[in-house]
Amino acid sequence: MISRPIVACNTKLPKTYLIFLQLNLYHSTVSLSSSIKLDPLDLRNYKDWLSPTEVIKIFETLKNPNSTLTVLNQLSKRKDYKPNEALYTSVINNLSEAKNFDGIEEVMKRIKVEKSCRLSDGFFYNVIRIYGLRAGRINRAIETLFDMPNYSSWPTPKTFNFVLNLLVNTKQFDVIHEVYMGAGKLGVEVDACCLNIMIKGLCKNGKINDALQVFDEFPKQNCKPNVRTFSTLMHGLCSLGRVEEAFSLLQKMETEGIEPDAISINILISGLRKNGRVEESIHLFDRMLLKGCEPIPSTYQEVLYALLDCRKYIEAMNLAKNMSSKKMVISFESYNLMISGLCEEKIVEDIEIVLKQMIENGFLPKLSMWKQIVQCILEKN
Structure with missing residues (x-):
């Protein structure tokens, strides 16, 4: 082993030798730093001060x-930890993506303790939406809604109505x-959307009389019903045979100009x-056309069935032709009934x-239909 000569401190070194030492030290430092792999999850490896962004x-x-909570716990130990709504939202969205819904509950408890910032209704709307739609934790969504005042935040009608609609869609009619x-307790002013949701829920639950009572609440709440209000009630009444x-x-x-x-x-x-008043349904369809209200495809199909019920096969054939020109799909049953009626x-x-139109629309006649057509032609001749 060759030992290096020891140079005294007061010895004057050549300039080239000093440069060599500096380069050697630089390469050693670079080599050392490149061999150390920094843990991106360890916030101690970041600079002394981190901005909120x-x-x-x-x-x-x-x-x-899944590492979101680990990073949050490390972040909370730093001197520059100043959480805000944007940070909490980012954390909760990450946990939602990881389907760590228990973690979201943990974060919500932390927020209540920290009380570091005021949270908007939009923040809670996002949390409630995650609980209700992604996690399927309906009760937790309700609890979060009524817990908002404890975070010094109050729900808007949008958030309140979202919870109501969530309950209707999941058929939790008892709640x-x-x-x-609880709208008054939360300081929510009941609006037309809220009343519409209540009517929808009651109609789905078969409580049409209660729905009609809610309908009477519109003027009391200084609200005006809209087309959706009436159509929901109409559907509920018709399903129970209360067509009048x-x-x-x-x-x-x-009368109200709607x-x-x-x-x-x-x-x-x-x-x-469906209640046997076929002629009236056809008459209403004609009124609809005269008023310039373009029917939807399902209306055409209903009227087509009504014409076939009345044995008005020529009118049914003409309506089917009109539907076909509008690129509407006609049911196979309709063609079957039309051909049977025309054969009779x-x-x-x-x-x-009708047979040609049926084939053009992608339907193939069954053997029984061909027999019926052949028999009709033979009897006619």
Whole structure:
């Protein structure tokens, strides 16, 4: 082993030798730093001060959202830890992506203790939406809504109505009224959307009389019903065979200057036909066309069935032709009923027209249908 000569401190070194030492020291430092792999999750490896934007960027760029709580715990130990709504939102969205809903509950408890900032209604709307739609924790969504005042925040009608609609869609009818009655406690002003949701829920639950009572609440709450209000009630009444009351709502709409749309008319036409009032359903359809209200495809289909019920096969054939020109899909059952009816009436010349239209729309006649057509032609001749 060759020992290096020891140079005394007062010895004057050549300039080239000093440069060599500096380069050697530089390469050693670079080599050492490159061999150390910094842990991106260890916030001690970051600079002394992190701005709020930089902190959020760390959470947004996490490759594994499951590490969110670990990073948050490390961040909370730093002197520059100043959480805000944007940070909490980023953390909760990461936990939602990781389906760590227990972690979200942990963060919500932390927020309540820290009380570091005021949170908006939009923040809670996001949390409630995650609980209700992604996690399926409906009770937790309700609890979060009523817990908002404890965070010094109050829900808007949008957030309140979202919870009500969530309960209707998940058929938790027993809880809806209880939540609705809590509007005053939360400082929420009941609006038309809220009343519409209540009516929808009651109609779905078969409590049409209670829905009509809510309908009477509109003027008391200084709200005005809209087309959706009437169409929901009409559907509920027609499903119970109370078509006359549904029609009285149509008259009330016109009195209040609310123009019925294609959906509300479709509900009435369908209700009339299903309750055996076929001629009236056809008449209402004609009125709809005269008023310039373009029916939706399902309305055309209902009227087509109504014409076939009335054995008006020529009118049904013409309507089917009109539907086909509008690129509407006609059911196979409709074609079957039309051809059967035309065969019974021995209207051979029109059978070919319907048969051709049927094939053009992608339907192939069954063997029984061919037998019926052949028999009709033979009997006609």
